[in-house]
Amino acid sequence: QVQLVESGGGLVQAGGSLRLACAASGRTFTSFAMGWFRQAPGKEREIVAAITWNGGVTYYADSVKGRFAISRDNTKDTVYMQMNNLKLEDTAVYYCAAHWGGVTFPTEPGKLRYWGQGTQVTVSS
Numbered sequence: 001q002v003q004l005v006e007s008g009g010g011l012v013q014a015g016g017s018l019r020l021a022c023a024a025s026g027r028t029f030t031s032f033a034m035g036w037f038r039q040a041p042g043k044e045r046e047i048v049a050a051i052t053w054n055g056g057v058t059y060y061a062d063s064v065k066g067r068f069a070i071s072r073d074n075t076k077d078t079v080y081m082q083m084n085n086l087k088l089e090d091t092a093v094y095y096c097a098a099h100w101g102g103v104t105f106p107t108e109p110g111k112l113r114y115w116g117q118g119t120q121v122t123v124s125s
Contacts, residue, residue, distance in 0.1 A: 002026040002114050004096045009119030012086055016123075020081045022096030022116055029077040030054070032114075033105040036070065036081050038092035038121075045095070045109045049081060053102030063089075086123045093118040 008020040020036065035050035049070040050059040058070055067086075072079040079096065096116040099105045106112055 002029075002032060002098050004098060004114060004116035006094065006096045006116040006119040009094060009121045011122045011124060014086060014088055014123055014125055016086050017082070017084045018086065018121060020083065020094055020096075020119060020121075022079045024077045024079070024098065030074050031102055032098040032100060033102050034070075034072060034079040035059075035097050035099070035105050035112075036079075037095045037097060037109055038090075039095070039118075040089075040092040043092075047107040047109075048094070050105035050107075051079065052105070059105065059107075083121070086121075088123050088125060091121060091123045093120050 003025045004022050006022045012018050030053045033052050036048040037045050038048050039045040048061050051070045055072050067084050069082045095118045097112045098114040
């Protein structure tokens with residue numbers, strides 16, 4: 001079992017920045033690849049970014065490439081997502097997820113077992 005707690009969401013104007021954090025507890029953090037999903041009202045949950053256990057490989061959805069950056073600090077059992085140049089369409093609840101094994105990370109939310117409670121990000125014009 002691993003417990004995930006997100007923080008850092010909020011209200012920001014378009015073009016602004018936010019940094020999300022997800023603190024993990026329970027099992028060994030480096031046993032997990034980590035990722036962020038988001039879900040906007042009326043839409044399906046979608047992958048945003050993911051990172052392997054040691055940070056060596058990252059993945060980004062096309063919609064956030066060049067604007068978002070995922071990172072992790074294994075000494076703090078925390079994964080981060082720096083979000084820059086935010087757009088109205090980035091408004092969603094952002095969820096942290098963990099995948100056992102550390103090397104791969106499913107892009108389909110149904111294949112993930114461990115989730116945080118979510119944090120709201122609202123981008124205003």
